[in-house]
Amino acid sequence: MKRLLSPRLGYPAAAILVCVTIGLLRLFPALTDATHALVLLVAVFTIARVWESGPGALAAVLATLGLNFFFLPPIHTFTIEDPRNVVGLLVFLGVALVIGRLSATSRLRLRQVEAERRDLITLTQLSQAFLTDTNRESLLAVAAERLRKAFECSSVRVYLADETGRLTLSASSGEEKEIKQELRDLAYRQGTSATFPSEGRGQDVYLPIRLGVQPIGALVAHGVDVSERMVEGCAALLAVALEREKFVRIARTSEEIRARDEIKSTLLATLAHDLKTPVTGARMAVENLDLRTGGSEESREAREAIERLTRLIDDLLNVVRLESGTAKAARERVSANAILEAAVARFGELLIEHTFQVEMPRADWYVDVDPAQVTEALGLGLENAARYSPNGARVRLTAVSRQGGVVLRVEDSGPGIPAPERERALEKFVRLGGTETPGSGLGLYIARTLVELNGGTVSLGASPLGGTSFEISLPVAA
Amino acid sequence: MSKILVVDDDIAIRKGLRDALIREGHEVVTAADGEEAMEAFLSETFDLVVTDLAMPGKDGFSLLRSIRHKSDVPVLILTVRGEEREKVRLLDAGADDYIVKPFGLAEFLARTRTVLRRRTGVREAGEVIQIGSLAIDLAARRVERGGQEQRLTPTEFTLLKTFLSRPGIVWTHRQLIATVWGSADGATSDALRVQIGSLRRKIEENPDQPRLIRTEPWVGYRFVTGE
Incomplete structure (x- = not known):
């Protein structure tokens, strides 16, 4: 059936069908000229619909000649007696040509629509197949095979760039064909695609695999039997599927x-x-x-x-x-004075036996920290001061501005820490007073770690009151 | 005498709290988890619920929510987490107070008395409230400290009135901002801190060591009447 409909058979088929129609019409001598003309138009329409424009036009001309020769008096001659019939015949020719053309065009459109529908179905199936697969290895393994089927071609090679930008063969399907490396590299590096007739049937295609404007590899196919647009669409789908797989992988890890x-x-x-x-x-x-x-x-x-x-x-x-990294800093913009106030409210009782002075600075600075964590750290400094200063001794809490940052300071009048020991005092399980001193040796270490989590530093120095100065330095918030 | 529901999955704590509360003259019912507690809660009327936060099955937080759907009975939460965010979450969800494990019985009983008092804490209109040298006449909007009148701004007065409506209770920043400014939008904890500071200067003997308005760091404020 398909062979019968091939365009090469169109012209003889058109001639035969017009002759058969005329023969049939002659079997019924009682029919009028108008009926002859209408039946012949139907024949022209049918021929144009099946074999399109060329055979359609031939049928129109043959039908006109037949109408004149067999049905318009004097019959069996090409002369026309009645001048009105000349006009009629010319109108018939015109209508037959137009009908033939229209019929052929509609047929052509239908074929295009049909082809587009097929492409669309292929693309949809391909996208479904690609997008349901969230594993790179299995995605690539089936991708080449699916692309080869979609392109109705003999071979497909997918090359993807690695981190260094080098192309490696990531998937392939079909026969081993020779690859023109320079065309493949050109497709990837410059985004230029190349299409030329294949040795057998169809086209050989070299085109970039792009994600948006970013090239991520190249696609090579031999003997492609579908439109270039379709091939590009499939390459784009593959890129999206690979990208999606990457994001799924990242999301899964996080x-x-x-x-x-x-x-x-x-x-x-x-x-x-x-x-x-x-x-x-x-x-x-x-x-x-x-x-x-x-x-x-x-x-x-x-x-x-x-x-x-x-x-x-x-x-x-x-x-x-x-x-373990479970402690997270919920940072917010907060005033340094508010931190001092909170530390006094929460830890002030520790210093009930001491002479505790709080010097709120007149100026206030804002810092970007987790307020509870920094208050906790400052509290550990206050506790340290309370522990190492004798009852009644002075302990002072204050804040100063220094080098574009804020320093929250606890000064005590205890025995102090010798300079070489200060760094070590911030380490874990270090108790400078020996094992006689109460405590786990973790307080200052916790304070330091809490402050560092909030982008600040803790240091120990000599206090103007004679003992230790515990300092939390924080950058001022923008 | 009050009827108190004590909920904790640890038997030693249930027993310890029950003994202490009974000695104070209360009637105590205990439950080992949220479901059991809810069952008891629905079949009897309680004046106070004391619940642990972490329990198998229905935990303290969802128990609190279930109770708040049905009643405004005072709820005191026992928690091991001293984290401020957690405290704010509990208070904003309707807890009256929290106490961090391990706590002393004296502290626990004091908190219990405070939350229980909220039921009977409604003041007569026109009554002058006397706290130490401070005299507050809510109806006349008049505040005196040591016989000296203190002029409060409308915001300060609203804050004081709010505190006095439930003395001893922690108010979160968000709750206070909503009460004073109508909504939490725009006003910040900083603005609240300024107002509290100014109110302290007018009603505290020593504003640097406030005795009445206590700061609950990064959670809110508590008004302590010393009763």
């Missing part, structure tokens, strides 16, 4: 990291709860016992031991949080 962080912080929260709950129970039991019995030296010692244990648990949990 999701894994987030989930790991979440597990870590949930574990830490559970650990905190599980450690502190029995301590709370113990403390409560001792206090209830005290209330019932009126208290004793032993219960006082138990309470102090519980307090030390509590502090140690807090310190250790803080260290784990900071070192």
